[in-house]
Amino acid sequence: xxxxxxxxxxxxxxxxxSFEGFHRRGxxxxxxxxxxxxxxxxxxxxxxxxxxxxxxxxxxxxxxxxYPIKSRNVIAHIRKATQGKVSLANTHPFRRELWGQDWLFxxxxxxxxxxxxxxxxxxxxxxxxxxxxxxxxxxxxxxRLAEQFTRAPDLATLTTAxxxxxxxxxxxxxxxxxxxxxxxLFAHCSTHLYYVLRRAPFNTAHLADADVTVDFAQVTTPxxxxxxxxxxPLTDNEQWTPMTTGQxxxxxxxxxxx
Amino acid sequence: xxxxxxxxxxxxxxxxxSFEGFHRRGxxxxxxxxxxxxxxxxxxxxxxxxxxxxxxxxxxxxxxxxYPIKSRNVIAHIRKATQGKVSLANTHPFRRELWGQDWLFxxxxxxxxxxxxxxxxxxxxxxxxxxxxxxxxxxxxxxRLAEQFTRAPDLATLTTAxxxxxxxxxxxxxxxxxxxxxxxLFAHCSTHLYYVLRRAPFNTAHLADADVTVDFAQVTTPxxxxxxxxxxPLTDNEQWTPMTTGQxxxxxxxxxxx
Numbered sequence: 001x002x003x004x005x006x007x008x009x010x011x012x013x014x015x016x017x018s019f020e021g022f023h024r025r026g027x028x029x030x031x032x033x034x035x036x037x038x039x040x041x042x043x044x045x046x047x048x049x050x051x052x053x054x055x056x057x058x059x060x061x062x063x064x065x066x067y068p069i070k071s072r073n074v075i076a077h078i079r080k081a082t083q084g085k086v087s088l089a090n091t092h093p094f095r096r097e098l099w100g101q102d103w104l105f106x107x108x109x110x111x112x113x114x115x116x117x118x119x120x121x122x123x124x125x126x127x128x129x130x131x132x133x134x135x136x137x138x139x140x141x142x143x144r145l146a147e148q149f150t151r152a153p154d155l156a157t158l159t160t161a162x163x164x165x166x167x168x169x170x171x172x173x174x175x176x177x178x179x180x181x182x183x184x185l186f187a188h189c190s191t192h193l194y195y196v197l198r199r200a201p202f203n204t205a206h207l208a209d210a211d212v213t214v215d216f217a218q219v220t221t222p223x224x225x226x227x228x229x230x231x232x233p234l235t236d237n238e239q240w241t242p243m244t245t246g247q248x249x250x251x252x253x254x255x256x257x258x
Numbered sequence: 259x260x261x262x263x264x265x266x267x268x269x270x271x272x273x274x275x276s277f278e279g280f281h282r283r284g285x286x287x288x289x290x291x292x293x294x295x296x297x298x299x300x301x302x303x304x305x306x307x308x309x310x311x312x313x314x315x316x317x318x319x320x321x322x323x324x325y326p327i328k329s330r331n332v333i334a335h336i337r338k339a340t341q342g343k344v345s346l347a348n349t350h351p352f353r354r355e356l357w358g359q360d361w362l363f364x365x366x367x368x369x370x371x372x373x374x375x376x377x378x379x380x381x382x383x384x385x386x387x388x389x390x391x392x393x394x395x396x397x398x399x400x401x402r403l404a405e406q407f408t409r410a411p412d413l414a415t416l417t418t419a420x421x422x423x424x425x426x427x428x429x430x431x432x433x434x435x436x437x438x439x440x441x442x443l444f445a446h447c448s449t450h451l452y453y454v455l456r457r458a459p460f461n462t463a464h465l466a467d468a469d470v471t472v473d474f475a476q477v478t479t480p481x482x483x484x485x486x487x488x489x490x491p492l493t494d495n496e497q498w499t500p501m502t503t504g505q506x507x508x509x510x511x512x513x514x515x516x
Contacts, residue, residue: 045346045388050305063321088303097354100385122409125383127358130303151380 002092002108003032004193005076006178006229008185008251012042012070013226017214019064019076021207021234026055026078029209035091036061038076039104040069041182046102050091073180077106082133089130093178094138096126098145099152101181105141107134108231109174109190118169137175141165155184155250159258162186163248170246178229185251187229189243195229196240197255208236225254260350260366261290262451263334264436264487266443266509270300270328271484277322277334279467279492284313284336287467293349294319296334297362298327299440304360308349331438335364340391347388351436352396354384356403357410359439363399365392366489367432367448376427395433399423413442413508417516420444421506428504436487443509445487447501453487454498455513466494483512 005022007015019038027033033054040047051060055078077092084090092106111133118140120127125146126139144165145158152158162179166188169175176193179186187193200223202216220226229251233240243249250257263280265273277296285291291312298305309318313336335350342348350364369391376398378385383404384397402423403416410416420437424446427433434451437444445451458481460474478484487509491498501507508515 043345043347045308045349047308047346048306050303059321059325063317067317087301088305089301091303095353097385097387099380100387102387122357127355129355129358129360 002080003030003078003231004106004108004176004178004229005074005234006185006187007071007074008227008254009072010225010253011223012072013224014068014070015074016065016068017205017207017212018228018234020212021209022076022078022230023055023061023065024209028056032078032080034079034081034086036076036078037091037093037106038064038074039093039095040071041073041102041180042069042071046095046104046182048093048095048104050088052086052088052091073182073185075104075106075178075180075185077108082110084131087130090132090135092134094135096138096142098142099149101152103142103179103181105134105138105177105179107137108176108192111137111169111173111175114172137169140169155252156258158184159186159250166248176231183252184257185227185229186248187243187251188248190245192231193229193243194233194240195227195243195249196233196235196238198226198228199224199254205235206237208234227251227254260338261288261336261489262364262366262434262436262487263492264443264445265329265332266485266512267330268483268511269481270330271482272326272328273332274323274326275463275465275470275472276486276492278470279465280334280336280488281313281319281323282467286314290336290338292337292339292344294334294336295349295351295364296322296332297351297353298329299331299360299438300327300329304353304362304440306351306353306362308346310344310346310349331440331443333362333364333436333438333443340368342388342390345388348390348393350392352393354396354400356400357407359410361400361437361439363392363396363435363437365395366434366450369395369427369431369433372430395427398427413510414516416442417444417508424506434489441510442515443485443487444506445501445509446506448503450489451487451501452491452498453485453501453507454491454493454496456484456486457482457512463493464495466492485509485512
């Protein structure tokens with residue numbers, strides 16, 4: 001299985017602290033060494049950094065560790081291959097454009113024997129480039145959303161649609177995922193996903209994967225709100241809330257929405 | 259105007275030498291300082307590195323200079339903004355998926371007052387995320403290709419289609435571009451575009467933008483073929499062929515195709 005990391009904020013925030021611990025899980029403190037990726041929404045665009053080297057020794061991870069990119073929505077993924085070989089085409093997060101918005105998706109789990117009705121074949125608007133079940137599920141969700149809405153609906157309507165599509169896929173295996181269009185971040189839990197909501201008064205946090213501490217009070221303003229979502233808690237002195245099986249949460253502006 | 263760089267090869271090749279000269283044009287040896295990007299097709303996937311900092315002092319450019327990524331198709335772009343603010347959403351190369359293939363596009367020029375018929379509005383399959391004429395032109399071309407073909411046609415058929423779509427757009431301004439689906443690289447010239455074809459016997463090349471020399475005989479095999487395309491020649495001791503106004507060339511396997 002893979003490792004997921006998401007961040008949703010009400011003000012552009014860098015993820016250097018969380019990534020410092022997270023990237024070690026790709027070959028150092030954990031075995032997930034089949035490539036990794038991180039995607040940042042910034043302003044009205046986004047950029048994705050990918051590498052098929054383990055994140056613990058990737059030059060691209062080294063850049064991300066040292067380049068404090070400020071973003072309101074981040075999705076990162078460390079891969080332990082279940083379906084599809086180790087290659088760039090199979091590296092999460094996956095990205096597509098729908099309604100003039102960038103969409104990003106990363107998956108931890110395994111969808112087995114998806115029925116033919118989930119195929120994205122010739123003629124489908126969104127088709128996978130690689131060979132993973134994850135990218136197939138993402139494309140299938142976007143195809144259905146594109147059929148239902150010719151333009152971006154409001155968040156409540158979108159959430160209802162994503163929830164219904166998620167339920168259809170989740171019956172076919174393990175389907176922990178993070179999905180974002182740059183404003184909201186959707187998180188679905190099949191087995192393992194935790195979140196923490198940070199807001200004033202800010203405290204000191206200590207990483208679980210490295211002996212690194214940060215005092216958030218020094219790097220925030222009183223209005224900042226940050227939600228962090230991860231497969232396993234990233235810090236060992238904060239209260240992380242476990243998500244339950246089948247739960248879909250939506251984060252917007254650093255808080256739970258809806 | 260912007261600076262374009264493309265590379266098409268018959269074997270995965272790193273672009274470190276060419277990029278060493280090219281990246282200096284973003285703020286050092288030239289004025290194009292409104293962001294930059296480079297995209298590499300690798301194996302069956304691709305990855306795009308973007309930054310809105312000038313390439314001459316971008317941490318992402320520093321990574322690309324020092325990480326010899328081997329690729330058969332590369333497109334890079336340094337931006338001098340004409341339409342659209344300096345932001346990630348307006349940074350080339352642009353990327354979309356069509357027929358299960360990644361497509362990349364970068365543009366040097368300015369398309370002014372594109373008629374309504376070129377708009378990619380609500381309901382269009384491909385829509386721009388940013389505000390540039392360049393991304394609009396790319397989306398319009400992909401919308402037309404998607405209408406014409408439900409799956410990827412052969413290269414000759416694709417070239418005919420791209421040529422016709424290019425002619426429609428080129429009447430509306432300056433339209434130097436590089437376009438690739440990972441197998442072929444299309445290059446269109448309105449004003450400035452040069453190419454060089456490298457094959458055995460390989461010689462020594464010297465950059466025009468820096469006092470750097472490489473002996474290609476030391477880093478190639480006799481079967482290697484590499485095509486490099488750029489807004490201005492990157493080396494000062496090789497024979498670069500200027501493209502002519504309205505010319506569309508297709509490079510495949512490091513040579514001219516068709």
